[in-house]
Amino acid sequence: MSSRHTWFTALQIKKRDGLRRAAQSALFAAVAALGIVQAAHAATAEEIKARGYLSVATEDDFKPFEFVDNGKPTGYDNEMLALVKKKLPVEVRQQIMPWSGILPGVTTGKYDMAVTAVLVTPERKGTFDFTSPLSESTTYYAVKKGSSIKSADDLAGKVVGAQTGSAMLSDLKAFDEELKKKNGGKGIKQIVEYQSYPETYQDLALGRLDAVANTQINLNSLIKTRPDTFVLGQKIGNPVYIAWAVKKGNSAALEMINGALLDLRKSGEMYQMQKKWFGASFESMPQSVN
Amino acid sequence: MTAFDYWSITQGALATISLSLASIVLGVPLGLALALVRWARVPGLNGIVYSYVSIVRSCPTVTLTLLVFFALPQFGISLDPVPAAIVALTVSTSAFNCEIWRSALVEFPRDQYDAALSFAMPRATRMRRIVLPQVWRASLPGLVNEMTLQIKSTPAVAVIGIVEITRAALRVGSNTYEPLPPFIFALVLYGLIVFVLIRLQRMIEVRLRHGGIA
Numbered sequence: 001m002s003s004r005h006t007w008f009t010a011l012q013i014k015k016r017d018g019l020r021r022a023a024q025s026a027l028f029a030a031v032a033a034l035g036i037v038q039a040a041h042a043a044t045a046e047e048i049k050a051r052g053y054l055s056v057a058t059e060d061d062f063k064p065f066e067f068v069d070n071g072k073p074t075g076y077d078n079e080m081l082a083l084v085k086k087k088l089p090v091e092v093r094q095q096i097m098p099w100s101g102i103l104p105g106v107t108t109g110k111y112d113m114a115v116t117a118v119l120v121t122p123e124r125k126g127t128f129d130f131t132s133p134l135s136e137s138t139t140y141y142a143v144k145k146g147s148s149i150k151s152a153d154d155l156a157g158k159v160v161g162a163q164t165g166s167a168m169l170s171d172l173k174a175f176d177e178e179l180k181k182k183n184g185g186k187g188i189k190q191i192v193e194y195q196s197y198p199e200t201y202q203d204l205a206l207g208r209l210d211a212v213a214n215t216q217i218n219l220n221s222l223i224k225t226r227p228d229t230f231v232l233g234q235k236i237g238n239p240v241y242i243a244w245a246v247k248k249g250n251s252a253a254l255e256m257i258n259g260a261l262l263d264l265r266k267s268g269e270m271y272q273m274q275k276k277w278f279g280a281s282f283e284s285m286p287q288s289v290n
Numbered sequence: 291m292t293a294f295d296y297w298s299i300t301q302g303a304l305a306t307i308s309l310s311l312a313s314i315v316l317g318v319p320l321g322l323a324l325a326l327v328r329w330a331r332v333p334g335l336n337g338i339v340y341s342y343v344s345i346v347r348s349c350p351t352v353t354l355t356l357l358v359f360f361a362l363p364q365f366g367i368s369l370d371p372v373p374a375a376i377v378a379l380t381v382s383t384s385a386f387n388c389e390i391w392r393s394a395l396v397e398f399p400r401d402q403y404d405a406a407l408s409f410a411m412p413r414a415t416r417m418r419r420i421v422l423p424q425v426w427r428a429s430l431p432g433l434v435n436e437m438t439l440q441i442k443s444t445p446a447v448a449v450i451g452i453v454e455i456t457r458a459a460l461r462v463g464s465n466t467y468e469p470l471p472p473f474i475f476a477l478v479l480y481g482l483i484v485f486v487l488i489r490l491q492r493m494i495e496v497r498l499r500h501g502g503i504a
Contacts, residue, residue: 060457061464068461070294071301095371097451101356108360110368198464225467 045252048112053091054253056081056115056244057105060096061196064221064277065117065135065242068096076277077244080134080261081115083269087260099163099196103128106245112253118245119167119215120289129254130243132261133285135274137215139171139237142222142230144204149211152234155179157189158210161200164193171237172213205229215242217278241289262287291471295462299472302458303479309372309454310441313379317440318433320380321387328388329395339388346385351446354378359450375447383440390432394425427498434491438484455479 048054058077059066066075073096085092095111103118105111107127119137120130141160143149149158156179162169172191180187192209194200201222203209212219213236223230246253264270271281327339346354355378362369369377398421406416448457459476463469 057451060461063464063467067465068298069465070292071298095451096453097371098449098457101359101449101451104356104360108363110360110363196460196464198460198467198469201467202463202469222467 045256048090048252048256053093054088054113054256055093055095055111056113057095057097057102057111058114059099059102059116061198062099062117062218064217076273077115077117077134079273079277080264080270083264083273084257084260087263088256090256099165103165103245106247109247112246112250113257114245116244117215117242120241120243121167121170123170124167124245125290127248128245129248129250130241130245130289131254132258132265132287133241133243133282133289134261134270135217135242135278136239136282136285137217137242138235138239139168139175139213140216140219140235141211141213141233142204142219143211143233144207145229145231147210147231149233152236153179153182155188155211155236156183156186159190159192159208160188160211160213161192161194161203161209162213163197163200164195167240168213168215168237169193175213175236201230220279241285243289258288291462291466291468291475295466295472296475298462299455299458299475299479302453302455302476303483305452306441306444306454306479307483309375309379309444309447309452310437312376313383314437314440316376316380317383318387320384321389322391324384324388325391325395328392343385343388346381347389349382351378351382351443352449354382355447355450371447371450371452374450375452378447379440379444382443383436386436386439387433390429390436391425393432394428395421397428398425430491430495430498434487437487441483441487442480 058073058081060068060073062075064075066073066077068074073094081092081094094115095105097105099116102111102114102116106114113131114128117135118124118128118130120133124130141149141152141155149155152175155175160172162172169191172188176187176191192200192203194203197212197214197218200209200212200214204212211233214222216232216235219230219232223232244257261270271283274281324339324343327335349357355375358378358381359369359371359374362374402420403416406420411419444452444454445456448454453461455476459472460469462472466472
């Protein structure tokens with residue numbers, strides 16, 4: 001009886017092994033598929049002109065850069081895209097989707113360009129090429145009104161939130177390292193990662209977070225809308241440029257857009273847009289950030 | 291929240307309902323077909339269905355959606371968001387439906403099947419008259435349960451740009467910086483949809499008990 005029992009258990013284990021192998025091979029297939037994607041070449045200028053359109057992806061919840069108001073995508077990047085469109089020889093097909101789908105969409109070649117606020121970071125330069133910058137910003141933190149956090153150093157021992165996979169999160173982590181060096185090992189108590197910022201602000205309002213890290217531009221927009229609840233803190237990162245991104249090596253789409261963007265800077269239209277959406281303009285940005 | 295915000299979330303509900311409906315209409319019969327393959331132990335196919343169900347059940351719907359949308363173009367199949375979402379949701383629900391149908395098939399008394407066989411009843415009639423009416427009755431609660439889960443897993447396809455209830459609510463919240471009111475409205479809409487579905491299940495069950503349909 002007991003030997004039969006062991007035999008049965010062995011069979012069960014074997015079965016489970018088979019299952020795991022099946023799951024593993026599925027994972028391999030997925031990774032392989034993404035690998036092929038990386039190898040796929042980018043469309044040339046002629047190819048884009050021949051098919052007659054440029055496909056772009058834009059976020060829907062990163063106010064004031066891009067958000068949806070009364071059912072229509074709006075914000076700085078959407079209005080800039082409308083200006084750029086007028087100068088392009090081809091049509092633009094835009095898909096509005098969450099941040100989590102945008103960069104995969106560009107690396108797999110589903111979209112030619114991410115027309116959304118992408119912070120230009122050294123890590124991202126390995127995978128993407130950037131257009132001429134559209135804005136610049138610095139990572140700040142915001143707190144709830146009446147918070148005991150008076151300066152950036154007060155973030156030691158506190159819980160801070162940021163968006164997962166964002167450049168602001170990297171800035172926050174770098175700031176945490178600095179804080180630890182300064183305070184002999186005592187840094188931020190916990191960094192919480194969120195899918196997007198609306199939930200992060202909600203948790204700050206509820207008191208589950210002590211602070212939120214985001215770009216100064218985004219936080220200004222938050223505080224303008226809810227001055228009774230939130231207060232802007234200090235900067236915790238260095239200034240970075242914000243641009244649209246294409247897959248590394250896709251120079252055709254890049255050149256097409258860059259021409260239009262630089263024209264809009266020359267005519268001052270880009271700076272007007274910046275004043276409209278950010279309350280400030282950035283006229284000393286370089287022409288290229290790659 | 292403006293009137294338009296309520297309207298935009300209601301529009302999201304239409305997307306939730308139509309996507310769920312499409313994947314249920316496709317996924318329930320597909321699940322039955324898969325379950326019948328396993329029940330009949332069709333050589334070769336049996337193993338394939340077993341692996342399909344195991345892999346799909348271990349794969350989160352979000353991951354499946356991303357794979358369908360971003361990886362399939364590499365094999366020459368480039369789908370738009372809506373078809374991609376329907377494919378991902380159907381594949382996902384069919385695996386779970388397969389197991390629900392199969393559990394009813396496993397419990398089905400074989401002697402009834404053998405009795406029908408001894409009367410030389412043709413295979414199609416055997417299935418239609420003897421097996422399916424009973425299996426359908428036994429599977430209904432499980433199938434409706436899976437449907438309610440299916441409705442609530444539609445937010446997974448928001449990742450490729452589909453605006454269903456949850457995404458529409460998030461969009462409103464990210465504009466007003468007040469995420470709570472849109473979420474409460476979203477919850478009410480989900481509640482209504484599932485309530486209608488459950489009433490439908492009760493109606494069908496009552497009619498089945500009174501010896502009505504099938």
